[in-house]
Amino acid sequence: MLVYALRRLLLAVPTLLFISLVIFLLLEASPGDPLGDIPLTIPAEVKEKMREALGLGQAWYIRYLLWLKQFFWVEPLHWVDHVFGTGFSEGMQRIISFQTRSPAFDVIAQRLPQTLTVVGLSYLIGLLIALPIGIISAYRQYSWFDQIGTFVSMVGFSLPTFFTGVVLIIVFGIKLQWFPSIYDTTHRVTDWGSFVVQVRQMAMPVTVLSLFNAAQISRFMRASMLDNLRQDYVRTARAKGLGERVVVLKHVLRNSLIPVVTVIALGLPAVFGGAIITEQVFKVNGLGQLLILAINSNDIPMVMTLTFIFAILIVAFTLVADLLYGVLDPRIRYE
């Protein structure tokens, strides 16, 4: 398995390099200009100088190679310096965002906790809701519980978050005023009171995202359970007199989890990607909002860095999902 993992990791390197080139070329070819937004009162000569200061005067391949160097050499060196207090990266240019003129990774690091708390928590809650619903729905197929579960997940699946989010804001934020309509990223949890404030402001975005996530995963869980409940081994287990609890929760559930785990693992990179729409609706200002702002203002280094990190995460979690197969199902062996 170790050899297999290493081989996959090595294979991932050219894949990732290719992805980075494709992203860069796409950004390069897309219309728009990092200085397109500046007011018309700024004269053209000044604009030209600003463009040069951003390094846009150079050919695209030079900028691409520079970005590669910054991403794979300067940034890791900087982290080493940061941890060990050394000075290897002194005087080296880090990846600088056009919008803020600050290192892209610093902004990402600043945003990550925000996104992980809100989006990560909603993924977790979504999972905790989805798995039992999926199990019970399958075990009692076509019961009223299953019907309601199906209805709720259809609703969650088909209503986009920009709709449910705005509805929640109008009902609970404006009419009832139970929850704040604007998320405060500067809020610090220090005591019970501030913890309650944090819970209140997280309530709406987490609900919206959990509903969405739960809808998806519960359908997978239900389908997978149904497949397994009809297998011969289930009948055998029942025939030899095992209790229903053991049959369902030990035998059927464990086998049904295999495809679901893949879905869950492949959904994890999206947690880091942030929820672009929900973050905008609730002003959570995490990684999703960072990406969309960067795209809107043609901040190439920032878009490039973020999308490439997502690419790495997707490749990594695909590998994790493949390896988990082996752990969950002893029949699968990687040689």
Next chain:
Amino acid sequence: MRLKTLMLGAVATAAMAPAAFAERGTDGQVNIIYWQAPSTLNPYLSSGTKDLEASSLVIEPLAGFDEKGVVYPRLAAEIPSTANGGISEDLKTVTWKLKPDLKWSDGSPVTSADVKFTADYCMHPEGGCAQLARYEGIESIETPDDLTVVIHFDEPRPNPFTAFSGSQSPILQKAQFEKCAGTGASACTAENFGPIGTGPFRVVEFRTNDAVTLEANPNYRDPAKPAFAKAVIKGGGDAAAAARSVLETGEFDYAWNTLVPPDTLKGMAAAGKGKIVTGFGTLVERMEMNMTDPSPDLPEGERATTKHPHPILSDERVRRALSMAIDRTLLTEIGFGEAGRPTCNLVPAPEIFASDNTGCLTQDVDGAKALLDEAGWTVGGDGIREKDGKKLHLLYQTSVNPIRQDFQALIKQWWQDIGVSTELKTVDASVFFGGDAGSPDTFQRFYADVEMYANNFDGTDPEPYLAHYTCEKVPSPESQWQGENVNRYCDPEYDKLIVELGKTAKIEERATIARKLNDMITKDSMTIVPLVDRGRVSAHANSLGGVVLNTWDSELWNVADWYRVK
């Protein structure tokens, strides 16, 4: 008797105290929402309004502009003028005096060296300073003593209030920014995100594109101000959500640029938690007429250049008829509501520079038809006018923006009524305004017959703005399609007047010339057809006092005077 007087006096003083001696930091926290989040607090690295205005709480220029557009001293002791000797007779030297005993928020003294450094910082050849235009023409800066700054210009400057004036050119602390000049700018994240300033607040935490936390500056020059101990500028979301958070939920005290459909805004204000404030500056939504032929049949390099005059729009009567067919009042009502007013002027303000040009305000469809008839354009079989076998057909372009698309549809209809067929085109704003010489869709390249956008000028003096329309500023392939005279308007008389304006110092005479120039390109020649004078619209909570909307400087210009209404 004496005792009684004394006691009465004491009682009176005690009663007066709260009003007379408002104290710094007694009113808690003020919450401001900018739906476009500030990206940096160094206005020299960014030209975004959001960044300029956020930084104006922290760093200040020598002089600012008040809500009437009048220049007033901030860090300067007084405004230099020819009368007080601050501006030399030949208009080439300006002497500023700093207020004595000014302190940075870190406690160190503000000196003339900081002022000189700020100019050097922006004028550094590799810095890519966004506000470079404000320092244009500065030959040298001298600092004879700690409080005096002498600026030498290379030619007479009738209006010297560009450098160190307004939120675009605040003073930076030399000690903090010394190593950040030129290419060092990008390595100075801590400095750019947390400038040390003289303003009413200082930065506690800056989260880029998200939120800024500020606290009252302990060294602010007025010991009684600001009334708020803390200020938070939150960013993100959209204009409607920002307006809602002030007007409906009351979560925020002040929302910037709440440009949402007029009836939506009214509905929100009905909740009674806040007020909408509007102010008018110089931003004019206008229609530009192309004086050259943008026909795709012409070879590249000659298309839309002065070699080929426009086959239809070269006739002034056609341009005038197109303008007469438009109902500007209706456009304003639909697009901007209270935040707009119809205008016929390119320079709608300040008052002294605004021409009394109102002829275009009433729609005159019959007049427009008559004018076209007179110009020889007769109505053809399909209701579209033609002349010498050529149809009166125009390509009308603008940037992608819901209000502009509404305008396009309305105007197309009005032109249809007078027998002009119109093809509409929309271009993504970042391309339209992007200035890419290789793109055929930029507004400078103007591969269309008419185009619509908005523009304004910085500060209160329209001279550089009016100078956009001289013959030498015509964009062409030779100039990489750069140049502000997008209409390709060229009138030697106009150029002569611009030169004269550059030599005139007296404000009344300047105003007369500026009004004449404005009339030449608007009502006399119909080269530029102004539509709407667009104001700024913001919202503040009823509990926030002291708000005065200013369109000539940062909207947050007087935040030191804001207070909590009790």
